[in-house]
Amino acid sequence: MSDLAGARVLVLGAGVSGPGAVRILHALGAEPVVADSRPDAVELLQASLPEGVGCTGVGLDRAAEMLLDTGPGRIDLVVTSPGWRPDSPLLRSATEAGLELWGDVELAWRADAAGMFGPPRTWLAVTGTNGKTTTTSMLESICREAGMAVRACGNIGLPVTEVLLAEPRVEVLAAELSSFQLHWAPSCRPDVGVVLNVAEDHLDWHGSMEAYAAAKAQVLTGRVAVAGNDDPIASRLLEEAPASARIGVRLGAPRHGELGVVDGVLTARIGGRGDDDEVPLLPAVDVRPPGPAGVLDALAAAAVAMSVGAEAEHVAAGLRGFTVAAHRAELVDTVDGVRYVDDSKATNPHAARTSLLAGGTMVWLAGGLLKGADVDPLVAEVADVLRGVVLIGRDRARIAEALSRHAPGVPVVELASGDDDGAAAPDEPQQTMDRAVAEAARMATGGDTVLLAPAAASMDMFTDYGHRGRSFALAVGRVAGR
Known part of the structure; x- marks a missing residue:
């Protein structure tokens, strides 16, 4: 890293x-050059x-x-935003x-x-x-x-x-890392790392499921x-991991070297304890x-922390004091006996599955950018719980x-x-969401749940999943007469 002193870094x-x-880069003595297609974004960064x-x-x-210059002003290194x-x-x-x-992440790690x-x-x-931010x-x-x-840092x-420059000094980085960030961090070797699950997502970026899993x-x-x-x-990635210690987490009873659930209680069997030792952590409820x-995320967080x-x-106190972030299976309101739930963070089919199978009959509000994911397995699995479906977004036809x-x-x-390519309807995103929630409300009967679990990314219509969730909540308020 000392070689970066005097280097020009793009x-x-x-x-x-x-x-x-x-x-x-500045702290390391390098000369940073920032490139972006948006001049205002560079100006904001500089300010x-x-x-x-x-x-x-x-x-x-x-x-x-x-990048083509080989003279004295040449570029010596490129540091890329993870989305590139x-x-x-x-x-x-x-x-x-x-x-x-x-x-x-690679720059920080080195x-x-x-x-x-x-x-x-x-x-x-x-x-x-799924589950990175919660965990x-x-x-x-x-x-x-x-x-x-x-x-907590990284993707959140x-x-x-x-964080490396923060005061007071941070000694432990709880880093949420996306597949994009990991792709561009080939030398990063975290002290402890957890892979919660791997399902189809971002295949348009990585090119294959194998490359996505490898990241x-x-x-x-x-x-x-x-x-x-x-x-x-x-589970396969864990078996193949070169780490000196491996810990599995499961929703069933844990084997030795695992965390799981025993008689409704999160339980650990790790840390050099005997094969028969079970250490209770806290009730799953x-x-x-x-x-x-949520239980699996808690088990994973406990495994890493322990x-x-x-x-x-510490596990029990930390989990009891934890507050769930917004737009993650969040109850927005109950109107005429119908629950309206915002799970806008469900940006892929695997994430949407959890909320769709949470219990009861659903009117599903879905759609957006599928990012190369296959939605057929999800639809086949949840078909029996669907009262009706309202679809928005660019890839709605595939769903x-x-x-x-x-x-x-x-x-x-x-x-x-109006955000569709070539769509005739001139609606703004909020108008589309208002119509979608109104249609869902007409389909629902008392005891049903109207669930926003898009199974897709939001950027075709909204700034991000938070914007989409807030739009849903506003539309629900209009259905309720507010």
Whole structure:
């Protein structure tokens, strides 16, 4: 890392990860150059930097020219925003020029491991198709109860680069890491890492299920590997992990070296205890969010925390004090006996499955960007619980086709939006959501649940899943007459 002093580093993307990357590079003595297609984004980044920290801003065309420059002003390294695809023209040009490509996580890992900002921290990494944010937040809560100087970071909270510079000093990083971040962090070896589950998601970015799973497996290369044994792919990755210790978590009774549930109580059988020792943690009914997914997330967080010294009492206190983030199976209102639930965070079929099978009859509000995922298995599994379906978003036709194959008797309403390519309807996203919730309300009867669990990403119509969830809540309020 000392070689970065005086190096010119191209930072691709002025978004969330950009400012932290610039600050780290500046602290290491490098010359950061930020490239983005949006001049205003670069200006905002520059304005957000502390006094004395600066960077040059360029457009993407100029960045492409700089990658070809072999003179004194040449680029020595590229640090990319995690969302940039490996096959993008700029990254292909960087590879052809023989440059290394790092993400902000790779930059932070290398700087920390080299002791550039004091003794290396303890890295606890959480990944999986679903449940990452909940598990990471639970992990932070447990570690804090154990007296650790911990901070949730990565894909939630602060970027890992900014945590390295935070005051007071953070000793334990509870890092939620996406498959994109892990792809661009090839040397990262977390002290403890957990893969919760692996289901089809982001295949349009990674190119294959194998590549997606391989990115997730990156967190299992450190001292302790943890994975959900009820998930076949995660379980296989755990078996193949090079870690010196492996811990499985499951919803059933735990075997030796696992965490699970015994007579309704979260239970651990790890930590060098005898084969027959079972350490109770807390009753499953005390876990929030309730249900199998929440319990599995809690078990995973407990496994990671206990691997770095947390005790059973810390696990119980941390989980009881944990507050569920918004848009995760959140009850918005009950109107005329119908429950309206916002699970906008269900951005893939695997995530939507949990809420659809939570119990009772559902009117399902779904649609958006499927990102290459296959929705047929989900539709086939949940067909019997569907009272009706309302579809929005760009890939709604694919979900409608799956419904026609596997649930032909279920009423389906498709709503076009002005955000569709070539759609005739000029609706704004909120107008479309208002219509969708009104249609769902007409389908529902007392005792049903109108469930927003899109099984798809939101960016075709909304800023993010939070925007989509807030739009749903506003539409529910209109149905309720508010």
